[in-house]
Amino acid sequence: KSIEYSHKWSLGLLPPVWYSYDPNAPHNDSGSTYLMYMCIPFAIGLIGLVAWLIKSITVGNQFAIDVAKPMIVVFAFFFVGVGLGTILESGESKHADEAAHVAGDHSGTDHAANDHVAVTPVVADATPAPITLSDNPILNKLAADEGNTGIRGDLEARNRQTEIAGISVVGKDEPVAQAIESVPTNNNTKSKAGVFFAIYYCMTGIHAIHILAGIGVLTWLLVRSVRKDFNRHYFGPVDYVGLYWHIVDLIWIYLFPLLYLIR
Numbered sequence: 001k002s003i004e005y006s007h008k009w010s011l012g013l014l015p016p017v018w019y020s021y022d023p024n025a026p027h028n029d030s031g032s033t034y035l036m037y038m039c040i041p042f043a044i045g046l047i048g049l050v051a052w053l054i055k056s057i058t059v060g061n062q063f064a065i066d067v068a069k070p071m072i073v074v075f076a077f078f079f080v081g082v083g084l085g086t087i088l089e090s091g092e093s094k095h096a097d098e099a100a101h102v103a104g105d106h107s108g109t110d111h112a113a114n115d116h117v118a119v120t121p122v123v124a125d126a127t128p129a130p131i132t133l134s135d136n137p138i139l140n141k142l143a144a145d146e147g148n149t150g151i152r153g154d155l156e157a158r159n160r161q162t163e164i165a166g167i168s169v170v171g172k173d174e175p176v177a178q179a180i181e182s183v184p185t186n187n188n189t190k191s192k193a194g195v196f197f198a199i200y201y202c203m204t205g206i207h208a209i210h211i212l213a214g215i216g217v218l219t220w221l222l223v224r225s226v227r228k229d230f231n232r233h234y235f236g237p238v239d240y241v242g243l244y245w246h247i248v249d250l251i252w253i254y255l256f257p258l259l260y261l262i263r
Helices: 002-011 030-059 062-105 137-143 149-165 190-226 236-261
Strands: none
Touching: 002 030, 002 062, 030 062, 062 190, 137 149, 149 190, 190 236
16 A cells, blocks of 8 residues: 555645646656555654664563564565555556557657657646536536536536527437537546546555554554463454454455456
8 A cells, every 4th residue: 555555645645625637747756755654654663663672672571572573574564565565566567568658659660760750649638627617507507616526527418408409408409410429538627537536545455554553453452462361261362353354355355356356
């Protein structure tokens, strides 16, 4: 999540209020800055645990040693995950660039130097065009809010129809100058892509909060296990935390294909 969130934040893929993605804008390194901020709490925790382990070894506190060792592994593996994610992300970007180069510049068997022509992608304007319908000021006022996607879509269709067919509402006996085959859409807007990422951050963020809570209760189980609080007659907390953890995992089994695999 640290790798994924920081990358999306740097691109402006945010909820509607802050959504600012521009596919033509050059990529910057702000994602690395966001990632650094997200790593700071874990770095502080890792340093503190190492210091606690050293002190416990010095004073001979076996209980603290048994607790600190697995916790150090947990915090250290956060950075292992960040490093692995960075490597995979950079490799994926490089592979995508190479694939685009092969598909675009080397589409034929023979090509000369002048075949490599820079192509500027055509992207629809991220700012929605103003929508007006002179005979209904109430709908015009409601459509001014980008969140009213249904009303905006209806007015867009009517305006498009008026532009092409010459009439906003077609009756069964009224002539139509030209049929409307399709209406161009732009998904790169706050009311469309922005709403999607609002839902995305809500669902994955709540899941991440539950994971952090799970790590907290697992730490509590670790401390109690080191104290030998559990035995074959008393193991309820272990069962309950295990059920909670597997429910969180089950939710992710649903979220992962929904948000990352289905297109």
